[in-house]
Amino acid sequence: MIELxxxxxxxxxxxxxxxxxxxxxxxxxxxxxxxxxxxKPEISRIEGTWKMTYAEIRENDSIEVKDLSSTDFIKIIxxxxxxxxxxxxxxxxxxxxxxxxxxxxxxKYIEHLDFINFVDYRGHTFSFDVEIKGDSLIQQGYEKIEAxxxxxxxxxxxxxxxx
Numbered sequence: 155m156i157e158l159x160x161x162x163x164x165x166x167x168x169x170x171x172x173x174x175x176x177x178x179x180x181x182x183x184x185x186x187x188x189x190x191x192x193x194k195p196e197i198s199r200i201e202g203t204w205k206m207t208y209a210e211i212r213e214n215d216s217i218e219v220k221d222l223s224s225t226d227f228i229k230i231i232x233x234x235x236x237x238x239x240x241x242x243x244x245x246x247x248x249x250x251x252x253x254x255x256x257x258x259x260x261x262k263y264i265e266h267l268d269f270i271n272f273v274d275y276r277g278h279t280f281s282f283d284v285e286i287k288g289d290s291l292i293q294q295g296y297e298k299i300e301a302x303x304x305x306x307x308x309x310x311x312x313x314x315x316x317x
Contacts, residue, residue: 199286200258204229204312206240213306229312231256236265258284263293274302289314 206227209220225248227240237253252270256263263284270276282295291312298305 199260200263200284200291201231201233203315204231204291205315206310206312208309208311210309211306212308228315261285274299274304289316 206222206229209222209227211218211220225240225242227238229236229238234255235253236256238251240248240250242248250271252267252272252275254266254268256265258264261283263282264279265282266279267275267277278299280295280297282293285292291314292310293312294307294309296305296307
């Protein structure tokens with residue numbers, strides 16, 4: 155332990171000055187708090203939990219409108235990731251899920267699918283035009299995976315689920 159008698163006034167002043175500068179350069183981070191920039195206004199509009207209300211698939215000459223009367227499909231979008239879940243209501247059958255990262259600039263929404271129970275989709279990127287009107291989200295674009303012969307246009311409509 156250093157005694158104060160052995161430290162010169164100049165050294166003590168320097169020590170206190172450096173300590174004050176070091177202390178002022180730190181920021182207290184609370185548990186579960188990350189240092190990140192606040193979300194861009196465009197991104198915060200798309201963040202939330204969305205329930206699919208309409209789905210249409212156009213492939214070759216056919217148009218298929220999905221029957222959503224007995225299934226629940228939700229999409230959850232946070233600041234950097236998305237996830238979707240689909241399952242027949244009231245059963246354990248026909249469960250599908252996927253997740254990954256995305257970018258969004260106010261009209262173009264691009265998903266990079268990292269996790270999904272259909273291996274052919276994993277690792278692919280899909281670009282969609284998105285329009286948000288109040289609590290509705292309309293997403294449309296092409297899903298194309300050459301190796302699987304998937305080449306179709308999709309149109310999906312969602313409504314925001316409120317707390």
